[in-house]
Structures are given as structure tokens and as C-alpha cells.
Amino acid sequence: MFFLGKLGLSKRRKAVVGAAFFTAIIFAGGCSSKPPQDMIEIQKGEFTMGSNQVDKEAKAMQYGSRKPWFANERPERKVTLSAFLIDKTEVTNRQYKEFVDIAGHKPPINWNGTVFPQALAEH
Numbered sequence: 001m002f003f004l005g006k007l008g009l010s011k012r013r014k015a016v017v018g019a020a021f022f023t024a025i026i027f028a029g030g031c032s033s034k035p036p037q038d039m040i041e042i043q044k045g046e047f048t049m050g051s052n053q054v055d056k057e058a059k060a061m062q063y064g065s066r067k068p069w070f071a072n073e074r075p076e077r078k079v080t081l082s083a084f085l086i087d088k089t090e091v092t093n094r095q096y097k098e099f100v101d102i103a104g105h106k107p108p109i110n111w112n113g114t115v116f117p118q119a120l121a122e123h
Contacts (some may be wrong), residue, residue, distance in 0.1 A: 035085050044083040052076040094121045 035041045052075060055068035091099075093116040100107050100114060109115050 038089070039085045039087055042081075042084050042086055044081060046078050048076060049079045050074060050076045088098045092122050093117070 008036075024038055051070050051073040053070045053073075057072055058068060060067065060069040097107075097114070098104060107116075
């Protein structure tokens with residue numbers, strides 16, 4: 001995979017990232033294989049997104065918000081998604097750091113550069 005060479009990864013890391021990439025491609029293509037052990041497949045389908053509710057009592061403003069609750073959720077609508085994979089558990093700071101290092105992704109603003117608070121490693 002040509003783009004992995006540009007990331008400056010070790011052979012082992014290239015293999016891990018490459019395997020994850022090919023797993024994503026296989027599932028995106030509709031393969032009937034089982035998802036990886038730490039992931040589950042969410043079936044394609046329709047859901048209701050958004051809300052038609054209105055903050056008639058301006059509660060959001062009373063709590064210091066600049067715009068009313070639900071203002072950016074309109075209109076309520078039906079959305080159809082393709083099947084996708086999602087992790088069974090949340091990603092920890094330690095796991096996200098590994099992704100940031102491998103992919104060269106920008107770290108979150110609450111980190112000190114590329115360093116996360118060590119006390120929150122498993123959060």
C-alpha cells in the first residue's frame with residue numbers, strides 16, 4: 001500500500017494499519033465476513049434525525065446559551081444509512097494517541113501538543 005510508506009511506520013505498524021484498512025474495504029464492499037472481534041456491525045436502515053421541538057420557555061438562554069435549545073436540530077427528518085462498523089467500547093486517550101502518532105492526525109486541543117494527561121490514559 002503506497003501511502004503507508006509515506007507515514008514512516010515500522011514494518012509491524014504498516015502491517016497493522018494495512019490490515020485495518022483492508023478490513024474496512026472488505027466490509028464497505030458488503031462482504032459477509034464477521035467484523036473484527038472488537039467491533040460490531042450496525043445494519044443499514046432508516047432513523048429519525050433532528051427535532052421539531054422549540055424552546056418556548058427560553059430555558060437555554062436562562063442557562064447562558066446564546067441560542068435556544070433545538071435551534072440547530074431542525075427539521076426533524078428521516079435519514080437512511082448504509083451498514084457500518086463501530087467499536088464495541090469507547091476509544092481511550094491511550095488508543096487515540098496511537099492513532100494520532102500513526103496517522104499524523106492533529107491531536108485534540110485539550111492535549112499539551114501530542115501529550116495527553118497521563119492520569120486520563122484509560123479514559
